[in-house]
Amino acid sequence: MRYTLQVQYIGKNYAGSQIQFEKGKEIETPTIQGELEKAISTLLFGNTENINRQIKTVFSGRTDRGVNSEGQVIHFDTDKSIVASKFVYQLNEILPSDISVTDLNEVDVKFHAQKSAKRRYYRYVFINRKCKNAFDGDLMRVKFDIDINRINKSLSYIIGEHDFSSFKSSGTLNPSKVCFIEKAVCFKDGDKVIIDIVGNRFLYNMVRTIVGTLLEIEGHNRSAEHMKQVLDTCDRCKAGHTVNPYGLTLMKVEY
Numbered sequence: 001m002r003y004t005l006q007v008q009y010i011g012k013n014y015a016g017s018q019i020q021f022e023k024g025k026e027i028e029t030p031t032i033q034g035e036l037e038k039a040i041s042t043l044l045f046g047n048t049e050n051i052n053r054q055i056k057t058v059f060s061g062r063t064d065r066g067v068n069s070e071g072q073v074i075h076f077d078t079d080k081s082i083v084a085s086k087f088v089y090q091l092n093e094i095l096p097s098d099i100s101v102t103d104l105n106e107v108d109v110k111f112h113a114q115k116s117a118k119r120r121y122y123r124y125v126f127i128n129r130k131c132k133n134a135f136d137g138d139l140m141r142v143k144f145d146i147d148i149n150r151i152n153k154s155l156s157y158i159i160g161e162h163d164f165s166s167f168k169s170s171g172t173l174n175p176s177k178v179c180f181i182e183k184a185v186c187f188k189d190g191d192k193v194i195i196d197i198v199g200n201r202f203l204y205n206m207v208r209t210i211v212g213t214l215l216e217i218e219g220h221n222r223s224a225e226h227m228k229q230v231l232d233t234c235d236r237c238k239a240g241h242t243v244n245p246y247g248l249t250l251m252k253v254e255y
Contacts, residue, residue: 002109003082007036007072010098012138012246017063017072032099033057036074039094043087044080060113060253061120064205066138066245071121071252075113082106111255119182121252122207124195126243128188138246139192144219146193148186151214153224155184155195157231158210165234167213169205169242177203177234186214196251205242212240 009032011017019034020027040055060073084104092100127133127141158164161180168177183198195214197207217226217240230238 001079001081002075002077002107002111004073004075004103004105004107004111004113005036005088005101006103007032007069007074008100008102009069009072011063011065011067011069013096013098014065016065016067017059017069032063032069032072033059035096035099036101039091040076042094043090044078058113060117061202061250062204063248063250064245066248068246068249070249072250073113073117073253073255075107075111077109113253116255117253119198119200119254120202120250121196121198121254122202123249123251124197124207124211124243125247125249126193126211127191128193129191133191138244140244140247142193142215142218146188146218148188148193150224151186151193151195151218154214154217154227155186155197157224157228158184158197162231163234164203164206164231166230166236166239167206167209168203168236169209179203179206207248208242208245209236209239212243214240215243216240 015029017032057074165177181199
């Protein structure tokens, strides 16, 4: 039987969502996947010391070190029958305090958390204020004034299907650099600037590099058309820096 879970996590204490390997061997570093597989295996089999976890999870997509999730989706297979409400409650009692799960469902064995996904919704949040505040947490603080209208104009150029090579990191493994962006919008909530981007797929560090390019446009008072120029070059050197991961959250995955 195949089951799905929705997963929430705060990523700052983990080396990303996926288990890390080096020369074919698993690296002993905390990951969301590692914690989930250990907890699910413990709950189903009681094997707290089993290095070769009996449950393997598949994520809708990889999130980097420090990136958060409100709507990550995973699937896993087991021949054990699961009572959803009881399982979710017990799993949350086992998981670390910065990881939680909801919405366990049995699905068809043809369902695939990554390959079946139609769109992914990311949100990046940063503070726009000169002075720090003790409650800013890990969010990036931008001291210069932000023009929301110009940011939205800049974002309009990435909507649609494009080659996003300009915004990919060197760690991108998938040879296809074409993504379809359905929505890209920016708004303010007090001192917080919120950028929502929805697309069918995203390249490694793509959202964070888009935000870095937006801040370069704002910081140097460039025209919004600079975003289109960067996009069209398909040259990573033309884009802005990759901003820190702590403001980025995977909000939702739709199927």
